Amino acid sequence: MTRNAAATDRAELAALDAKDPLGHARERFRLPPGVIYLDGNSLGPLPVATAGLVADAVERQWGEGLIRSWNDAGWIDLPQRIGAGIAPLLGTTPDCVIACDSVSVNLFKLAGAALAAQPGRRVIIAEADDFPTDSYILSGLARIAGAELRLVARDAITAALGPDVALLVLAHAHYATGAVHDMAATNAAAHGAGVLTLWDLSHSTGALALALDADGADYAVGCGYKYLNGGPGAPAFAWIARRHHDRLQAPLQGWMGHAKPFDFTQDYAPATGVARLAIGTPPILAMTALAAGVATFDGIDLGLAEAKSAALVHRFAILASGVAARFPALTVDPAASGRHGAQLVLRHPQGRRVMAALIARGIIGDFRPSDRLRFGFPALYTRFTDLWDAAEALTQVLAGDEWQDARFDALGVVS
Numbered sequence: 285m286t287r288n289a290a291a292t293d294r295a296e297l298a299a300l301d302a303k304d305p306l307g308h309a310r311e312r313f314r315l316p317p318g319v320i321y322l323d324g325n326s327l328g329p330l331p332v333a334t335a336g337l338v339a340d341a342v343e344r345q346w347g348e349g350l351i352r353s354w355n356d357a358g359w360i361d362l363p364q365r366i367g368a369g370i371a372p373l374l375g376t377t378p379d380c381v382i383a384c385d386s387v388s389v390n391l392f393k394l395a396g397a398a399l400a401a402q403p404g405r406r407v408i409i410a411e412a413d414d415f416p417t418d419s420y421i422l423s424g425l426a427r428i429a430g431a432e433l434r435l436v437a438r439d440a441i442t443a444a445l446g447p448d449v450a451l452l453v454l455a456h457a458h459y460a461t462g463a464v465h466d467m468a469a470t471n472a473a474a475h476g477a478g479v480l481t482l483w484d485l486s487h488s489t490g491a492l493a494l495a496l497d498a499d500g501a502d503y504a505v506g507c508g509y510k511y512l513n514g515g516p517g518a519p520a521f522a523w524i525a526r527r528h529h530d531r532l533q534a535p536l537q538g539w540m541g542h543a544k545p546f547d548f549t550q551d552y553a554p555a556t557g558v559a560r561l562a563i564g565t566p567p568i569l570a571m572t573a574l575a576a577g578v579a580t581f582d583g584i585d586l587g588l589a590e591a592k593s594a595a596l597v598h599r600f601a602i603l604a605s606g607v608a609a610r611f612p613a614l615t616v617d618p619a620a621s622g623r624h625g626a627q628l629v630l631r632h633p634q635g636r637r638v639m640a641a642l643i644a645r646g647i648i649g650d651f652r653p654s655d656r657l658r659f660g661f662p663a664l665y666t667r668f669t670d671l672w673d674a675a676e677a678l679t680q681v682l683a684g685d686e687w688q689d690a691r692f693d694a695l696g697v698v699s
């Protein structure tokens with residue numbers, strides 16, 4: 285049988301692995317044997333260094349150092365130190381990023397700050413069908429701020445930027461389709477209409493080469509547990525363009541964002557720059573794991589990473605199209621022309637069961653209703669041969685009847 289052979293073969297993919305300039309980075313992860321992990325866009329895998337660093341934070345820093353470790357182990361600076369480590373991935377300077385809270389909470393803080401900075405403008409524009417937490421957070425903020433959230437289709441965004449609009453909130457890479465906005469052009473269009481921009485970089489950070497400063501963005505947030513490999517529920521990060529640092533008024537003011545938290549004064553005075561986005565005491569054990577995750581990018585050229593992921597997406601689309609030719613219920617989402625996130629979506633009416641059957645075979649992707657099988661291709665550890673093995677397993681699953689097993693209905697959607 286010659287399935288997939290027209291497009292490519294396993295030996296050709298093995299040759300790509302052999303000359304992959306990022307191939308060495310796979311050693312930075314502890315990937316379980318017998319598993320092909322294609323879900324690092326949802327939860328990055330465990331870095332080799334994490335367990336030891338977290339154990340040290342628990343046993344030595346906490347166990348022996350006790351409260352002294354806020355200073356002696358540098359706990360108090362961890363949000364800024366991790367932010368500085370993330371900065372090169374964003375194309376910005378170390379003083380513009382802080383690790384804190386969740387993406388959802390950081391969206392609230394920065395969207396609220398944007399409304400405060402735009403008196404007289406009360407509308408927030410966001411993209412319809414974006415990741416749901418963004419519109420949930422923005423509609424809740426709008427309710428208490430006397431503002432209005434308008435969700436508009438992707439091709440209507442620029443036209444929606446009027447004189448009443450304070451802020452445009454967009455996911456740079458779309459969580460489901462992988463479509464990527466042109467950040468520089470969007471910022472320019474927004475600024476031309478007097479609108480500020482807030483970018484959700486959850487599916488971009490660590491996957492695409494970013495240039496926040498050069499592209500003229502105003503604010504950004506991003507996720508610590510996806511491509512940054514910071515561990516389940518890792519803290520997120522927030523970024524503010526330096527031109528906004530001194531005026532930024534966040535709607536959540538906590539003591540950790542105070543200019544002098546340990547003076548314990550009753551009046552709030554914000555710390556300088558992004559430090560004012562800190563709210564409460566940072567979760568040091570989770571921050572320690574996040575630092576180890578960010579360090580998996582040490583010395584990595586994001587341009588190379590983006591190019592490798594694009595090649596993986598392209599190759600997998602070819603292989604999956606070969607499978608779809610044999611099983612027409614399967615379709616391959618066309619990769620958007622131009623830039624694309626490091627993932628690909630296939631569709632099947634029984635997608636939930638098909639993905640569960642793949643996972644039972646050790647091929648781990650995820651499922652998004654109603655019919656999306658989502659596969660992620662982070663550059664640091666995905667191999668070209670993984671694509672072949674995943675496509676082979678998919679063929680076997682669709683050719684057999686295991687996916688019709690009713691127990692596969694139980695697949696969670698959270699993974």
Ligand SMILES: *Cc1c(COP(=O)(O)O)cnc(C)c1O
Pocket residue numbers: 386387388389415417418455459484486487507520
């Ligand atoms: C994953 C993701 C989030 C996650 O938000 P949390 O508050 O950290 O759970 C937010 N936005 C987008 C676009 C995401 O992909």
